[in-house]
Amino acid sequence: MNKIICASLIPILFSMSAVVFAKDKCDLNIQADQRILKLLNNKELSFYDYDNFCRELRAANASIYIEGETTIAYSQDTAIAIATATARLSANEVEDQGLRLTSRTYQSYLGYKLARTSASEDEALYFAVNNAVSRINQTMLDELNEQRKSLKTYVDKK
Incomplete structure (x- = not known):
């Protein structure tokens, strides 16, 4: 069973929350809106090599910043629930200062269900x-580390 720990963050634009999902012995820090957090509270992330992925993100001191949208599309013959989600990496060490430092690239996915209910949207x-x-992927971790170096260089020049 997943263990969930909620922590409040400095409000940034859209009242974000941080939730740590524990799967086995690996905690994963996820920042998202309340709807996504509720979904992940009810059903854990599940994909190939999750534990290794989680350990790598923890070692990199990185969080996952997720945004998602859904809509119900209607046409003459069918109605479907469509959802998109975007995930990018965020540096944990600057979050407590109200800063967001993220990877430049992101991963996104578009999915759908052949129904037009709230449950199918979820x-x-x-x-x-x-x-x-x-x-x-590793490229995103590398980009996040480049952003960290750039920020450190900028701060050191001040």
Whole structure:
């Protein structure tokens, strides 16, 4: 069973929250809106090599910043729930100062369900979030570290 720990952050634009999801012995820090956090509270992220992925992000002191949207699309014959999710990496060490330092690139995913209910929207959103997060890669970690170096250089010059 997942253990969930909630922590409040300095409000940034859209009242974000941080939640740590524990799967086995690895905690993963995720920042998202309340709807996504609720989905992930009910159903954990699940993809190939999750534990190794989680350990690498922890070692890099990185969080996952997730944004997602859903809509119900209507046409003459069908209606579907469509969801998109975007995941990028964020540096933990500057969050407590109210700063957001993220990877330049992100992973996104578009999913859908052949139904037009709130439940199908949630299913499509979970599927999109899970797939976007599972596509985070080493290039994004490298970019985040480049951003960290740039910030340190900038601060050192001041």
